[in-house]
Amino acid sequence: GESVGLHLPTLSVQEGDNSIINCAYSNSASDYFIWYKQESGKGPQFIIDIRSNMDKRQGQRVTVLLNKTVKHLSLQIAATQPGDSAVYFCAENIRAAGNKLTFGGGTRVLVKP
Amino acid sequence: DTGVSQDPRHKITKRGQNVTFRCDPISEHNRLYWYRQTLGQGPEFLTYFQNEAQLEKSRLLSDRFSAERPKGSFSTLEIQRTEQGDSAMYLCASSLGRARASTDTQYFGPGTRLTVL
Numbered sequence: 001g002e003s004v005g006l007h008l009p010t011l012s013v014q015e016g017d018n019s020i021i022n023c024a025y026s027n028s029a030s031d032y033f034i035w036y037k038q039e040s041g042k043g044p045q046f047i048i049d050i051r052s053n054m055d056k057r058q059g060q061r062v063t064v065l066l067n068k069t070v071k072h073l074s075l076q077i078a079a080t081q082p083g084d085s086a087v088y089f090c091a092e093n094i095r096a097a098g099n100k101l102t103f104g105g106g107t108r109v110l111v112k113p
Numbered sequence: 114d115t116g117v118s119q120d121p122r123h124k125i126t127k128r129g130q131n132v133t134f135r136c137d138p139i140s141e142h143n144r145l146y147w148y149r150q151t152l153g154q155g156p157e158f159l160t161y162f163q164n165e166a167q168l169e170k171s172r173l174l175s176d177r178f179s180a181e182r183p184k185g186s187f188s189t190l191e192i193q194r195t196e197q198g199d200s201a202m203y204l205c206a207s208s209l210g211r212a213r214a215s216t217d218t219q220y221f222g223p224g225t226r227l228t229v230l
Contacts, residue, residue, distance in 0.1 A: 008153060032216060043117070043204050043221035044156065051215060089155045098169050099144060099208070099217060103155025 008087060010108045019077040023090035023104045028071060030092035034101065035064060035075045039086045047075070047088075077109075085111045115139060117222035119205050125228045126195055133191045134225045138207030145188050146219060147180055148204040149173065156204050156221075162188060163210060195229045202226050 013019045025033065031052040036044035050057045050064045050073075057064050063076040073090050087108050091101040118137045126132050138145045143164055148156035159178070160170045164185040174180075177195075182188040192199055206219040 034218070036221075041223075043206075043223045046218055046220060049216055049218060091155070095215075095217075099146070099161055099210075099219075100158035100169060100171070101146075101148075101156070101219060102158070106153075106155050 008106045008108045010110060012110045012112060013080050014112050015082060016079055019075075019080045019084070019109055021075045021077075021088050021107045021109065023073040023075075023107075025071050025073055025090065025092045025104065026102070027092060027094065028068075029094050029097075030102075032093040032095050033064070033066060033073050034091045034093070035062075035073075036089045036091060036103075037084075037086045038089065038106075044089060080109070080111050082111050082113065085109055117205055117207050117220055119203075119222040119225050121225055122223060123226045123228075125230065127230050128197060129194055131191065131193045132195060132227065133189055134203055134205075134227075135187060135189050136205030136207075136222060137187045138205070139220060141209070142207035142220075143185075143210035144208045144217070144219075145182055146206040146208075147188070147190050148206065148221075150202040150204055150224070151200075159190075192227075195227075197229045200227055200229045 034049040035047040038044045048059045048064050061078045065074045087106045089106045090104045120135045146161040147159040150156040162182040177193045180190045202224040204224045206221045208217045208219045
């Protein structure tokens with residue numbers, strides 16, 4: 001398969017530890033945020049989303065935190081597993097302005113056994 | 114498989130040739146999107162359709178690019194007179210597109226990798 005994100009920031013994490021991936025978004029008018037996971041040779045896979053009227057949302061093993069004051073988004077992965085190795089992108093959207101997503105630059109997560 | 118599908122998965126062409134990609138969205142999804150992704154970058158929005166209507170186009174979509182969704186189901190993206198700078202992954206996504214929904218999750222296909230020699 002092809003490699004996604006050859007020169008991306010990389011987070012190395014030990015299997016079983018928690019991972020925290022950070023994202024600074026650009027538009028203070030954005031009201032919807034999404035985290036995607038992209039494995040080599042595949043399209044982005046939806047992980048979790050959050051609306052701007054929330055500051056935290058939990059899924060299965062994942063938590064997204066939103067700090068609108070500093071335009072910061074984070075994704076926490078609990079008990080990181082080898083299958084979590086991938087590139088993670090945050091995306092933002094202004095719902096009233098249409099449906100295009102604006103993606104951040106991505107972070108590569110490498111899980112060490 | 115009920116996800117978004119794209120065809121072909123890989124395309125190698127010579128500069129100046131025309132190429133066409135196809136996207137089949139998730140059944141019953143009204144909205145369909147095209148994005149482009151280059152190595153090391155996140156996807157960049159190109160255009161999107163609500164049913165058969167093309168509602169928004171990015172400035173990235175030059176005159177050589179055209180997208181259609183004639184029956185509101187599958188979509189095609191054509192690039193005419195390809196240039197080496199067109200080499201990228203072309204991603205398609207779809208979403209339900211319900212008017213009063215507070216969120217509208219986009220689900221992506223596997224992409225078409227284009228290489229222009």
